[in-house]
Amino acid sequence: MADRSGGVGVSGAILQDYVATSRDAGAGAPWLGALRQAGLDRFQAAGFPSTRDEDWRFLNLAPITGTSFRVADTDAAGVTRAALAPFLYPIPGVITLVFVNGRFAPALSDRHALPRGITLQPLAAALAAEGELVRRHLGQYATPVQSGFTALNTAFVADGLFLRVSRDTVLDAPVHAVFVTHSGADGVATHPRNLILVERGARAAVIESYVSLGQSAYLTNAVTEAVVEDGAYLEHTKIQRESERAFHVGTTHIRQGRDSRGLSFSVSFGAAICRNNLDVVLDGPGIEAQMLGLYMGRDRQEVDNHTSLLHAHPNCGTREVYKGILDDRSHGVFNGKIYVTPEAQKTDAKQTNRALLLSDAARIDTKPQLEIFADDVKCTHGATVGALDQASAFYLKSRGIGGALARKILTYAFAAEVLEEIPYEPVRAALEAVVMSRLEARTEG
Amino acid sequence: MLEIVNLHARAGDKQILNGITLTVNPGEVHAIMGPNGSGKSTLAQVLAGHPAYEVTGGEVRYEGQDLLDMDPELRAQAGVFLAFQYPVEIPGVSNAYFLRAALNEIRKARGEEEIDPVDFMDLVEEKLKLVEWGPEIMSRAVNHGFSGGEKKRNEILQMAVLEPKLAILDETDSGLDIDALRIVANGVNKLRRPDRSTIVVTHYQRLLNYIVPDFVHVLAGGRIIKSGGKELALELEAKGYEWLTEAVGSA
Ligand SMILES: Nc1ncnc2c1ncn2[C@@H]1O[C@H](COP(=O)(O)OP(=O)(O)O)[C@@H](O)[C@H]1O
Ligand SMILES: [Mg+2]
Numbered sequence: 001m002a003d004r005s006g007g008v009g010v011s012g013a014i015l016q017d018y019v020a021t022s023r024d025a026g027a028g029a030p031w032l033g034a035l036r037q038a039g040l041d042r043f044q045a046a047g048f049p050s051t052r053d054e055d056w057r058f059l060n061l062a063p064i065t066g067t068s069f070r071v072a073d074t075d076a077a078g079v080t081r082a083a084l085a086p087f088l089y090p091i092p093g094v095i096t097l098v099f100v101n102g103r104f105a106p107a108l109s110d111r112h113a114l115p116r117g118i119t120l121q122p123l124a125a126a127l128a129a130e131g132e133l134v135r136r137h138l139g140q141y142a143t144p145v146q147s148g149f150t151a152l153n154t155a156f157v158a159d160g161l162f163l164r165v166s167r168d169t170v171l172d173a174p175v176h177a178v179f180v181t182h183s184g185a186d187g188v189a190t191h192p193r194n195l196i197l198v199e200r201g202a203r204a205a206v207i208e209s210y211v212s213l214g215q216s217a218y219l220t221n222a223v224t225e226a227v228v229e230d231g232a233y234l235e236h237t238k239i240q241r242e243s244e245r246a247f248h249v250g251t252t253h254i255r256q257g258r259d260s261r262g263l264s265f266s267v268s269f270g271a272a273i274c275r276n277n278l279d280v281v282l283d284g285p286g287i288e289a290q291m292l293g294l295y296m297g298r299d300r301q302e303v304d305n306h307t308s309l310l311h312a313h314p315n316c317g318t319r320e321v322y323k324g325i326l327d328d329r330s331h332g333v334f335n336g337k338i339y340v341t342p343e344a345q346k347t348d349a350k351q352t353n354r355a356l357l358l359s360d361a362a363r364i365d366t367k368p369q370l371e372i373f374a375d376d377v378k379c380t381h382g383a384t385v386g387a388l389d390q391a392s393a394f395y396l397k398s399r400g401i402g403g404a405l406a407r408k409i410l411t412y413a414f415a416a417e418v419l420e421e422i423p424y425e426p427v428r429a430a431l432e433a434v435v436m437s438r439l440e441a442r443t444e445g
Numbered sequence: 446m447l448e449i450v451n452l453h454a455r456a457g458d459k460q461i462l463n464g465i466t467l468t469v470n471p472g473e474v475h476a477i478m479g480p481n482g483s484g485k486s487t488l489a490q491v492l493a494g495h496p497a498y499e500v501t502g503g504e505v506r507y508e509g510q511d512l513l514d515m516d517p518e519l520r521a522q523a524g525v526f527l528a529f530q531y532p533v534e535i536p537g538v539s540n541a542y543f544l545r546a547a548l549n550e551i552r553k554a555r556g557e558e559e560i561d562p563v564d565f566m567d568l569v570e571e572k573l574k575l576v577e578w579g580p581e582i583m584s585r586a587v588n589h590g591f592s593g594g595e596k597k598r599n600e601i602l603q604m605a606v607l608e609p610k611l612a613i614l615d616e617t618d619s620g621l622d623i624d625a626l627r628i629v630a631n632g633v634n635k636l637r638r639p640d641r642s643t644i645v646v647t648h649y650q651r652l653l654n655y656i657v658p659d660f661v662h663v664l665a666g667g668r669i670i671k672s673g674g675k676e677l678a679l680e681l682e683a684k685g686y687e688w689l690t691e692a693v694g695s696a
Contacts, residue, residue: 395533402518416537
């Protein structure tokens with residue numbers, strides 16, 4: 001059962017905001033009103049999750065549930081391209097959509113002509129222009145019953161990324177959706193909602209960034225639904241670089257069809273409390289999926305990655321690698337669920353999760369959760385928690401490199417081993433630099 | 446340069462070295478041969494200070510100091526270099542960054558300034574010639590995704606840049622094709638100097654056609670059972686190790 005106390009405490013304020021938002025987006029079709037209402041009803045009934053819920057038991061949400069968040073003002077003034085520069089990556093051909101406090105900011109975005117068959121819009125526009133298509137998908141995969149956060153997001157559906165790549169069409173440069181919460185945003189909540197449709201045989205790459213200018217304490221509660229149809233390919237990269245006082249809850253739900261391929265990359269550096277939910281449903285045979293992640297925690301940061309992989313058909317192969325670096329008094333959670341139904345014969349699922357604890361006070365709770373009901377499967381999982389690799393440490397020492405410098409190099413290498421699988425060199429280079437600067441700050445401090 | 450006296454070592458419960466005595470003078474090249482499992486790598490690792498091995502007896506003096514009392518990084522800073530039988534991969538860290546960091550640690554230990562980045566590039570450019578490599582290798586991550594041969598060559602490149610006084614090469618020839626073997630051996634030969642000693646650990650005589658040793662020692666069961674000049678290697682090549690190990694076993 002959910003902890004009602006937190007939920008009820010904020011629901012009054014939420015209700016007022018809800019009334020304001022729905023009036024403001026009031027032109028919406030009746031189905032949209034019904035969807036939002038369903039989200040609100042569910043949230044009011046169940047509230048936020050708590051440590052009494054199995055899926056949330058390692059994460060103390062009190063700082064979130066005890067805050068009365070308000071709807072963000074959507075004025076983009078004060079956010080400049082220059083200020084955003086550290087969060088943008090010079091990928092050739094990249095299309096950038098910037099959202100300030102949850103709303104699309106055309107002046108900061110960088111769109112150019114797209115091939116036929118590709119629709120790229122802010123969700124707010126798509127709700128009007130592509131109402132029927134959006135209706136068929138929105139809220140069908142990430143549903144309010146999954147968690148109070150998804151319910152709340154659904155109640156506030158308004159804007160985010162909408163991408164549709166139609167049959168056999170290739171979008172060769174990635175789309176980068178940047179969600180920036182701007183300074184002076186203490187106590188603000190945003191609920192970005194993204195919908196990605198990659199139709200049969202099509203290809204797309206999407207990068208979602210969640211960033212902040214300044215050090216405010218706000219809540220980002222994002223939900224992404226992605227459908228990867230038969231034979232299609234989606235590369236999905238999520239980069240969380242929120243303020244270290246912020247709260248980030250992000251749910252990504254990817255549904256893959258027969259013979260499709262998917263890559264999900266998740267990087268978390270920011271936020272006081274970060275919770276990433278990644279649900280991948282393999283809804284056909286012959287699918288390949290990879291789930292890769294890197295997270296870093298310092299001070300008292302909390303980083304919780306919950307992944308869930310449903311193998312429901314034969315001959316699917318998945319590979320999951322999550323790595324974490326935890327310093328100071330930070331706390332990490334990794335819960336990797338792999339569910340293999342009786343039909344899913346010849347499943348090949350590999351899961352690795354490794355955490356590096358750089359201080360005695362850093363902690364990790366990890367739980368692989370393999371539920372396998374088919375007999376002809378290959379499922380492996382390995383978890384390591386601890387200090388740096390001994391063989392590598394000795395190799396460095398044998399070259400004269402010991403102490404803090406060796407630790408820095410090996411910690412960096414630990415992170416780089418995942419980052420090198422990021423598909424875009426400029427993203428990789430920028431994130432490697434972030435890792436390095438955090439490690440440098442550590443040795444100096 | 447190096448004086449090993451009655452060295453005993455073990456890993457966990459396994460006693461591996463059972464009394465090794467060996468003196469290496471400046472400028473000498475010693476080959477250590479022996480069957481698989483005889484303790485050659487253990488000897489090399491103990492000299493470099495690998496924490497998995499516990500020294501249970503004997504002593505090792507390096508330039509008059511008690512080597513076994515020094516941390517591994519201090520040994521490296523004092524001029525001991527081990528070319529690994531299985532070099533470790535370090536993803537994400539470029540060869541250039543790694544080598545410069547190593548060189549600077551060694552220089553700092555000698556009370557010298559850190560090397561200027563431009564001077565470092567010049568130095569590397571010159572050393573790359575020794576192993577017949579272009580500059581691209583410097584931007585690749587250390588040993589990451591390298592072939593077996595590339596890893597061995599990279600060890601020799603590191604040795605060339607770090608300029609040790611005592612180099613220990615552990616099976617640097619294994620897994621090399623004839624071209625790579627020639628390149629690696631050439632590199633080592635060009636680094637021979639009157640004040641630099643080398644211990645070449647090898648299972649096969651082949652490498653010693655290229656790197657000609659002053660002395661050859663045969664290790665079996667954690668002991669040196671025979672020592673001789675370079676002709677001993679040829680004898681081993683012709684007769685194998687059995688005649689020696691049997692002779693010892695029946696003695
Ligand atoms: N770290 C270790 N732990 C346990 N046994 C070891 C370890 N290192 C080596 N040995 C054992 O010691 C013996 C000698 O090994 P090694 O020195 O690698 O031989 P060589 O290099 O001559 O082939 C072998 O039986 C090997 O299995
Ligand atoms: Mg060996």
